[in-house]
Amino acid sequence: MQTLPQTDEALAELVSALADGQLQDPELTQALDWLSQSEQGRQQWQAYHVLGDVLRGGRALAPRAEDAFLQRLRDQIQRESLPAHRPAAANDRRFLWRMVAGLAGLVFVSLAAWQVPGWQEKFGAGPLLAQGVPAVPQGGPASAPFAAAQAPGAEPPSMIRDAQLDALLAAHKQFGGASALQGPAGFLRSATFEGKAP
Amino acid sequence: MSESPLQPPASDSDALLVQRTLDGDPRAFELLVIKYQRRIQRLIGRMVRETDLVEDIAQETFIKAYRGLPQFRGDAQFYTWLYRIAVNTAKKFPLEFKRQPSLSDKFFGPADDGDETFWPAGEPSSYETPETLLAAKQLAQAVNAGLQALPDDLQQALSLREIEGLSYEEIAMLMDCPLGTVRSRIFRAREIISTRLKPMLNTQTGKRW
Numbered sequence: 567m568q569t570l571p572q573t574d575e576a577l578a579e580l581v582s583a584l585a586d587g588q589l590q591d592p593e594l595t596q597a598l599d600w601l602s603q604s605e606q607g608r609q610q611w612q613a614y615h616v617l618g619d620v621l622r623g624g625r626a627l628a629p630r631a632e633d634a635f636l637q638r639l640r641d642q643i644q645r646e647s648l649p650a651h652r653p654a655a656a657n658d659r660r661f662l663w664r665m666v667a668g669l670a671g672l673v674f675v676s677l678a679a680w681q682v683p684g685w686q687e688k689f690g691a692g693p694l695l696a697q698g699v700p701a702v703p704q705g706g707p708a709s710a711p712f713a714a715a716q717a718p719g720a721e722p723p724s725m726i727r728d729a730q731l732d733a734l735l736a737a738h739k740q741f742g743g744a745s746a747l748q749g750p751a752g753f754l755r756s757a758t759f760e761g762k763a764p
Numbered sequence: 765m766s767e768s769p770l771q772p773p774a775s776d777s778d779a780l781l782v783q784r785t786l787d788g789d790p791r792a793f794e795l796l797v798i799k800y801q802r803r804i805q806r807l808i809g810r811m812v813r814e815t816d817l818v819e820d821i822a823q824e825t826f827i828k829a830y831r832g833l834p835q836f837r838g839d840a841q842f843y844t845w846l847y848r849i850a851v852n853t854a855k856k857f858p859l860e861f862k863r864q865p866s867l868s869d870k871f872f873g874p875a876d877d878g879d880e881t882f883w884p885a886g887e888p889s890s891y892e893t894p895e896t897l898l899a900a901k902q903l904a905q906a907v908n909a910g911l912q913a914l915p916d917d918l919q920q921a922l923s924l925r926e927i928e929g930l931s932y933e934e935i936a937m938l939m940d941c942p943l944g945t946v947r948s949r950i951f952r953a954r955e956i957i958s959t960r961l962k963p964m965l966n967t968q969t970g971k972r973w
Contacts, residue, residue, distance in 0.1 A: 579947065608795070622926060
């Protein structure tokens, strides 16, 4: 079992190896932990990278400029409260706004879904069931099947029929027939001639 | 000093620092800034001629990187990703100036997508003031003097690593010594030189994110 270094010097050696990308767990985790907590470790990290940049031929930046840059960046991140990653908390204002927007969307979709069948009932199958405008004599051939379905004693509703449409359907009844859907379909407007079978 | 067996190169430590930042440790992001701020400022300094803009654009680059860190998928190296952010930021940052052709030449140097790691010899960046140039020169002198003063084995190990870019395994083979010895020599060399550097680095202690 590998013994992890404990002294500052041993930890600094880990930082040196980390700067070269030559560490593996558990030393890697230990070095990162130390760097996150230790100002001394951070200074070593900086010194090693400055040293490397200079040796590789690059000019170093002025040290004061580096620190000022870092401090300005810290301040800006703190001022803007910028999280690189933050789980949404219940009291997070952005989270609340998102929740409200989501609920509003859900309500809207629910209302729309609730409204659509009512709309179909009102405007789809409605004209066939409209009452009070007798256009065809009651008990006629066209209304007979519908009338047979009425409850006994109930007043048979009259249907709005167009005389010209009836004549046209009667002349071409070989092209018509029972509705393929076998029932009222609010989303389809169909017209069939239901006369006596020859 | 422990002698560890020969190991393959470790996984990218940048990726681990990114992950630690995402896990809620902003200090890890500071380590990435310390590591790359010089390279990023040199890169921007070669694209932008205005001294003040270099630091502003570098700041904006790291802020954008911090904001965008959750979107960093790790497909590319962290520095490659940061490099792209810096280039895009440098191109867009002073847009109001860029729209004015008369001012454009003042703020933008020639487009150069080459290696930004090193300064071209004898080509000082305009964003460096005489004071910063002097401080940087003193720092470089301290590093070079420190390297020359090292014992041979330490100097060779550090040079092979930092200048030649060899891995610990390659250095161990060249110097005919164990891997742990290489690690120790490089560390000791850095520590000796850092002793000269630390008074000049003037780091601000106790500052937290």
